[in-house]
Amino acid sequence: MRTIRAAAIGAVTLSLALAASACGGGSSNGGGSDSNPKTLTYWASNQGASIEIDKKVLQPELDKFQKQTGIKVKLEVVPWSDLLNRILTATTSGQGPDVLNIGNTWSASLQATGALLPWDAANFAKIGGKDRFVDAALGSTGAQGKDPAAVPLYSMAYALYYNKQIFADAGITKPPATWSELVADGKKIQAKGKQVIGAEGANVSENIHHVFVFAKQHGADFFTPEGKPDFTSDAAVAGVKQYVDLMAKDKVIPKGNAEYAQNQSVSDFAKGKTAMLLWQSAAANLKSQGLSESDYGIAPVPVQSGTPGTGTQVNSMVAGINLAVFKNSGNLDGATKFVKFMTSDAEQKILNTAYSSIPPVKGAQADAAFNNQANAVLKNTLAQSAAPLPQVADESQFETAVGTAVKELFADVAAGRTVTTESVKAKLQKAQQQMPTK
């Protein structure tokens, strides 16, 4: 009995010892240690038409990085529906990626959590300095007066995409430059049996991007300079109402679009059902849906009157993706090197071409590849007439509250209810009451 037990204990000890030494052998061969880590985890946002396409675009670049530095980057492309939740979970648990993409409108909200590495002068120096980046893109990297929470990676802007054939059939010679021209053109398009302009009425983020611009054009900001929510000013109400009225009064957005939330409006445009679409950097997406670049034109988003510019002439938000470093990363040095690599002129050209976005890096933006007609519109918009969404800590809550209010207003129009200044104001009032009080 006793010998058997002794034998058993011996066997277990031996196997444990073997296992432990095997592990030790493995890691020492791999060469990994805290002082000289050889891996990074990177969460990329879904920029291409699918996650698979993104992997194909990014993997060769990551291999290049590995060849240069010896650091292996583990890539995960996270769909938009999960990205913010994943980041919040990583923040809460402290277990996250080393480097990650964030929607640039989240910058200030995520900055407030303290989970992201602040880009102070010293950190910027490691990637070639702050002046390498375009000012408009830097304006959407965190609250004013604080060190940016991320650096710009891809820049995008809204533009008016129009179907050349439908315009020709309706006898429209040039794309509308003001909203009243758009409504007038709409009548001609409807006379030809086509839908005028698409919208994602049930998509909270899309709603916010549009009403932000409309409010700007009426001279309103959704936050006071002190960062307090101010959703119910007359100008803000007028801006929101004008957007909803495109469906309610002007009837240029089809009522069916009130329930769109899965980019059906892009499909409608690609299929030639609707004549116009307001979208950000849609070229790659439209191409994947089979619409050739010669079939559509790109024009600046309309304004109330005159030409796009600053102040009430704003016609787009500063859209884009920022690259952030997770403060808890065990490989801060490698992470910074990776950011430097991704924002280098050469990589910026490759990546922004693949995603039909504009490089936020001056050196890359000057390249001829970004000077064709489509990119010229987006580039001019970014440079001259785009404004960043409010850079306040409560931005994420604002998107949800006001975006949902607009979704409900569209639902009211779809159900045949009339939308008045009072009803818009009441919805915005409710949204404002949902905002954090502290």
Added chain:
Amino acid sequence: MTTTTPEAVEHPVRKNSPGAASGPRRRTGRIRRLGLPYLLLLPALILELLVHLVPMVIGIVMSFKELTQFYIRDWGTAPWSGFDNYRMSVDFDAPVGEALLHSFFVTVGFTLLSVGLCWLIGTAAAIFMQDTFRGRGLLRALFLVPYALPVYAAVITWVFMFQHDNGLVNHVLHDQLHLTDKPSFWLIGDNSFWALLTVSVWKGWPFAFLIVMAGLQNIPRELYEAAALDGAGVWQQIRRITLPSLRPVNQVLVLVLFLWTFNDFNTPYVLFGKAAPEAADLISVHIYQASFVTWNFGTGSAMSVLLLLFLLLVTGVYLAVTSRGRRAADV
């Protein structure tokens, strides 16, 4: 240590004074004997604590904190807020409380209708399937399909069917049957409640069918034969034999359906996304929105704790009432 064998000690003790056990040896023996079952249960107990109770306790602790985006990185620094989160949740004059109350009523109405319909359809189908006929196996299998499908795949199919412009539902109701003046919106506005109820019942009734079918197997055929001899019709047989015999099955079935439906998150989330229409604003999605979308995890936790208390209360009352009724019936 003594050299006495356990038998030598135990026998005299048992013989002389069975009630007053004495001697350390005897005590450890008994502890060991009594302790063994608990020792064997320990792994399960630890896992149960880890999987169920710990998150619940953490949730309760969170509900007393002001856990917003400024503190989620380091929970320890989040200030204690006492009952503030609860006060905010149940202040029905303020927008947050009012919305929660509205969501609560929507959920109660939805749950009652959904559970009632699931049970009714499931029971009716199980009773019809009791007699053998050609194709019964096929029908049974077919009925269980909605239950076997992955939730996401099933509900996203419904989303396509409920679409305003190209959906199957409007095509049938409006284009073919001409029941409505114009195509209806199902995924936004007031109709969304009925869309949600339809999907929920479609998804839930096969479970009721399955359980009732199993319950029916336990009712002896002789009862029906005797009843038929006494001249009882089908309806009377169902009322006097089937339903009373199914009582214990139904008791559990209705409770489980109630809890599942009340807490259902997947169906409304896939159907409507993050911002559910007011008419179909179920409480689980509402709480998700209050915590994840507005980044206020303290308030979200407080609402969850309130929901937990409510469900505990309902379950407790339900079990007390139904078991008392059953005991009375047994006597």
